[in-house]
Amino acid sequence: MSLFATFNSIAFVIIMMIGLYTLIARQNLVKKTLGLGLFQTGIFLMYITLGVRDGGSAPILQEGADLAYSNPLPHVLILTAIVVSLSTMAVALALIIGVREEYGTIEADEIATIDRAEAKEDHEA
Amino acid sequence: MSDPVLLINVILLVIAVVAAIAAMWTRDLLGAVMLMGIYSLLLAVEWANLFAMDVSYTEAAVGAGAATILLLTALTRTGTREKAGPNFHPTALLTVIVTGALLIYGTADMPRFGDPQAPATVNVAPEYIAQNVGKVDAGEDGPENDFGDHVPNAVTAVLASYRGYDTMFETAVIFTAGVCVILILRPLSPSARRETAQSQEGA
Amino acid sequence: MMEHIAHALMILGGFFAFSGSLGILRMPDFYSRLHPAGTADTLGQLLVFTGLALKIIAVSIADEVPVDGLSIGKLVAISLLLFVTTPTSTHAISRAAHLRGVKPWTGEKEREDADE
Amino acid sequence: MNSAELITALLILAGAFLALIRAVKGPTVFDRVLAVNVFGTKTVILLALLGYIGNRSGFLDIAILYALVNFLGTVALLRFVESRRFFQ
Numbered sequence: 010m011s012l013f014a015t016f017n018s019i020a021f022v023i024i025m026m027i028g029l030y031t032l033i034a035r036q037n038l039v040k041k042t043l044g045l046g047l048f049q050t051g052i053f054l055m056y057i058t059l060g061v062r063d064g065g066s067a068p069i070l071q072e073g074a075d076l077a078y079s080n081p082l083p084h085v086l087i088l089t090a091i092v093v094s095l096s097t098m099a100v101a102l103a104l105i106i107g108v109r110e111e112y113g114t115i116e117a118d119e120i121a122t123i124d125r126a127e128a129k130e131d132h133e134a
Numbered sequence: 135m136s137d138p139v140l141l142i143n144v145i146l147l148v149i150a151v152v153a154a155i156a157a158m159w160t161r162d163l164l165g166a167v168m169l170m171g172i173y174s175l176l177l178a179v180e181w182a183n184l185f186a187m188d189v190s191y192t193e194a195a196v197g198a199g200a201a202t203i204l205l206l207t208a209l210t211r212t213g214t215r216e217k218a219g220p221n222f223h224p225t226a227l228l229t230v231i232v233t234g235a236l237l238i239y240g241t242a243d244m245p246r247f248g249d250p251q252a253p254a255t256v257n258v259a260p261e262y263i264a265q266n267v268g269k270v271d272a273g274e275d276g277p278e279n280d281f282g283d284h285v286p287n288a289v290t291a292v293l294a295s296y297r298g299y300d301t302m303f304e305t306a307v308i309f310t311a312g313v314c315v316i317l318i319l320r321p322l323s324p325s326a327r328r329e330t331a332q333s334q335e336g337a
Numbered sequence: 338m339m340e341h342i343a344h345a346l347m348i349l350g351g352f353f354a355f356s357g358s359l360g361i362l363r364m365p366d367f368y369s370r371l372h373p374a375g376t377a378d379t380l381g382q383l384l385v386f387t388g389l390a391l392k393i394i395a396v397s398i399a400d401e402v403p404v405d406g407l408s409i410g411k412l413v414a415i416s417l418l419l420f421v422t423t424p425t426s427t428h429a430i431s432r433a434a435h436l437r438g439v440k441p442w443t444g445e446k447e448r449e450d451a452d453e
Numbered sequence: 454m455n456s457a458e459l460i461t462a463l464l465i466l467a468g469a470f471l472a473l474i475r476a477v478k479g480p481t482v483f484d485r486v487l488a489v490n491v492f493g494t495k496t497v498i499l500l501a502l503l504g505y506i507g508n509r510s511g512f513l514d515i516a517i518l519y520a521l522v523n524f525l526g527t528v529a530l531l532r533f534v535e536s537r538r539f540f541q
Contacts, residue, residue, distance in 0.1 A: 103314065107318050172488075
């Protein structure tokens with residue numbers, strides 16, 4: 010029972026850590042973007058869980074009914090955060106397309122190799 | 135356990151974690167994007183299960199709809215195969231384990247799921263729920279009754295009354311992002327392309 | 338009585354939805370997977386939504402309150418929508434696969450996903 | 454008292470998990486699209502059931518939205534897969 014009741018606070022850490030692992034371990038830039046999105050959804054999960062209340066209902070007031078409503082504030086914050094995460098993802102993907110046109114690859118380590126080779130050429134020239 | 139909300143919450147989260155791991159594990163980026171679409175659908179059901187109706191709407195439209203389309207559009211121009219490589223990365227694993235352990239240690243003090251005595255529930259939430267609507271006898275122009283009894287959704291009321299600037303600058307963020315995307319993806323003008331070619335030849 | 342019928346319909350619908358998914362997992366190739374996806378799911382959703390509507394009517398009659406017509410209308414709308422869209426999207430998927438040259442399984446070679 | 458609805462919801466969750474396995478395994482991209490589509494249908498049914506279990510009013514609207522988003526999403530995915538050079 011106690012594991013069930015605190016399950017969400019473990020689950021959001023797990024989701025965040027899957028995203029973080031992808032961000033560090035994978036070289037592909039699109040995969041890194043997906044990992045970033047996963048990290049963000051972990052945080053959303055934490056916020057929404059904070060708003061839940063036993064026997065609660067959605068914060069849509071019903072006249073004449075005496076209900077326990079969920080906390081609307083986390084919902085409001087996360088609404089903004091979801092839209093902002095979409096914007097950041099759009100910019101990141103546009104940058105990745107630009108990188109692909111410039112370097113011909115979207116793997117971070119290959120890009121670093123190309124950069125180093127160019128810097129060496131410049132140094133020798 | 136007897137609470138269906140809690141039971142379905144746990145099952146949904148377990149499936150969501152499996153979907154997330156699968157999406158991150160696969161080397162096929164197209165498959166990863168589709169698995170992320172499934173993950174978004176699961177999260178949207180989870181938000182609905184946790185009473186966050188507006189978030190669920192947004193997640194369905196943005197996470198499962200718009201984000202998938204954006205990623206697919208990007209994939210048509212970057213290729214869909216990820217380079218093969220080792221799945222095991224010791225540094226990343228160490229970082230993740232240490233950070234995760236610290237975070238789980240930090241969440242040990244958090245209130246249990248749905249605690250009615252949780253700080254988030256007792257401090258400001260009653261005020262936010264009480265301030266908006268359903269006050270039929272508050273009068274037409276009372277300060278407590280800004281929405282004229284017509285907004286039963288507390289999320290809308292809080293967004294409009296307390297977080298108006300938030301929403302306004304969110305629009306600014308989207309606008310900036312759109313301008314950035316257009317500027318980055320814009321094809322170079324012929325003169326600019328000539329200049330770039332010349333500078334590359336000279337170097 | 339009506340409530341029991343509603344429960345039976347719902348559980349039957351859940352069973353059909355589950356068996357449709359099982360078919361999608363177990364069928365040997367792509368074209369045969371379309372079959373459970375198109376048929377079992379459509380029947381399953383129809384049964385579940387019929388069961389839910391019956392349950393709402395039964396509970397309203399038992400409590401002697403007016404039947405919530407709006408909810409039943411929405412249920413009918415979702416059911417009709419899924420009834421139209423599920424076979425349509427299944428057809429669209431099979432057409433796209435055919436156009437891209439996915440070959441049907443003829444039983445001669447190994448199962449397609451055996452090496453996956 | 455809502456045990457029939459709960460059992461149905463659990464059956465559908467199990468079905469959704471099987472569809473997820475197909476999406477993970479799926480040898481071709483079309484298997485994955487099919488799995489995503491089936492997953493979306495399951496989601497719609499699950500939302501309606503959850504709304505009934507929790508006696509929550511707005512759920513059926515979300516279910517309608519999902520049915521629409523799911524169909525449009527599948528068609529959009531197929532347009533991309535059909536028209537662009539995705540896999541070499």
